[in-house]
Amino acid sequence: MPLIKVDAEEYYDNMERLPTDLMDQVLALTKEFDPAKYTSSDVVRALEKDHLLPEDFAALLSPAADPYLEKMAERARDETRRHFGNSVCMFTPIYTSNYCTNQCVYCGFNCKNQIHRAKLSIEEVDTEMKAIASTGLTEILILTGESRTMSDIEYISECVKVAAKYFSSIGMEVYPMNSDEYRYLRDCGADYVTVFQETYDPKRYAELHLGGPKRIFSYRFNAQERALRGGMRGVAFGALLGLGDFRKDAFSCGMHAYLLQRKYPHAEISFSLPRLRPCISNEKDDNPVHERQLLQVALAYRIFMPFAGETISTRECKDFRDNIVGLCATKISAGVCVGIGGRAEEEKGDEQFDISDPRSVEEVRKALVDKGLQPVFNDYVRV
Numbered sequence: 245m246p247l248i249k250v251d252a253e254e255y256y257d258n259m260e261r262l263p264t265d266l267m268d269q270v271l272a273l274t275k276e277f278d279p280a281k282y283t284s285s286d287v288v289r290a291l292e293k294d295h296l297l298p299e300d301f302a303a304l305l306s307p308a309a310d311p312y313l314e315k316m317a318e319r320a321r322d323e324t325r326r327h328f329g330n331s332v333c334m335f336t337p338i339y340t341s342n343y344c345t346n347q348c349v350y351c352g353f354n355c356k357n358q359i360h361r362a363k364l365s366i367e368e369v370d371t372e373m374k375a376i377a378s379t380g381l382t383e384i385l386i387l388t389g390e391s392r393t394m395s396d397i398e399y400i401s402e403c404v405k406v407a408a409k410y411f412s413s414i415g416m417e418v419y420p421m422n423s424d425e426y427r428y429l430r431d432c433g434a435d436y437v438t439v440f441q442e443t444y445d446p447k448r449y450a451e452l453h454l455g456g457p458k459r460i461f462s463y464r465f466n467a468q469e470r471a472l473r474g475g476m477r478g479v480a481f482g483a484l485l486g487l488g489d490f491r492k493d494a495f496s497c498g499m500h501a502y503l504l505q506r507k508y509p510h511a512e513i514s515f516s517l518p519r520l521r522p523c524i525s526n527e528k529d530d531n532p533v534h535e536r537q538l539l540q541v542a543l544a545y546r547i548f549m550p551f552a553g554e555t556i557s558t559r560e561c562k563d564f565r566d567n568i569v570g571l572c573a574t575k576i577s578a579g580v581c582v583g584i585g586g587r588a589e590e591e592k593g594d595e596q597f598d599i600s601d602p603r604s605v606e607e608v609r610k611a612l613v614d615k616g617l618q619p620v621f622n623d624y625v626r627v
Contacts, residue, residue: 282306344389346456362593408433420467426474444496478512486520514553546572578608
């Protein structure tokens with residue numbers, strides 16, 4: 245497919261180019277962000293404010309904030325209760341294909357990896373989704389490997405249509421698309437789009453993405469804006485913490501969400517909190533970002549954007565997940581399988597990464613109740 249030069253990057257000719265400077269704004273702010281310059285006074289000042297500015301958010305992400313995690317947790321809990329009450333939404337992902345054209349060095353689906361590739365038929369998708377719906381869940385997240393050949397728009401649209409039979413809220417975490425494609429999938433029943441930028445450092449990004457359309461940093465960066473222009477109800481942001489400087493990636497991710505929210509005030513915004521996990525590409529479980537640092541990022545997101553959702557995935561262990569819900573996380577996955585299929589029948593294809601928390605939907609629901617929280621299976625009614 246022909247490539248077109250845009251802003252020092254080569255775009256495939258089917259890639260939409262938005263008239264936006266959002267990426268330039270975020271990268272400029274991140275270039276100015278020096279975590280070492282903040283002091284205890286900066287952190288205290290930020291925590292005393294009712295509404296935080298980007299400079300306050302930066303202070304909460306700095307090393308100077310580490311001694312104040314308890315105070316940050318208190319503030320985060322108050323903000324969570326104020327905006328979300330005592331509820332925690334539950335959902336699960338379904339992986340329908342692991343074919344991928346990208347060469348991401350940290351991912352199990354890397355096109356160079358020798359794994360068992362598979363793709364569910366639409367009939368198998370229906371069987372899997374019916375099994376998931378029987379657990380009581382009404383929200384699902386559809387995922388595929390990033391291959392426009394093996395998981396084209398029509399295939400994804402059929403998956404969405406099947407999901408609409410069983411679920412009231414349908415999210416997608418697939419390859420970035422154009423505005424008109426997002427609009428088409430919205431019309432089919434999808435309403436939420438998640439895209440991880442992985443790392444917001446363009447140099448590091450190029451080192452980690454050795455081939456495929458995902459190499460084009462700016463096209464991926466602008467995916468959430470294209471999704472909103474396509475009429476999606478909401479978008480989720482995430483940096484895969486551990487790929488680069490986690491403080492700078494978290495700051496960039498926060499600013500990305502913050503600036504897009506200001507541009508599209510109607511949009512529902514949320515953060516995901518993924519860390520690197522072992523996979524076939526890297527079997528070591530030695531993430532440089534520790535749980536305490538992940539907690540700091542999660543608390544800073546909540547205090548800076550108190551109305552934004554936060555999702556904690558099964559990349560994290562049971563104890564961490566149980567402790568962060570109600571504190572700042574507002575959504576939790578359960579009954580998770582990251583291989584292809586695996587609910588109604590045995591998995592057909594290999595997993596993207598190793599999960600840490602294999603609990604069922606009922607086990608996670610009970611854990612929430614035991615903590616005095618309210619599990620929510622349905623927080624959105626389609627009209």
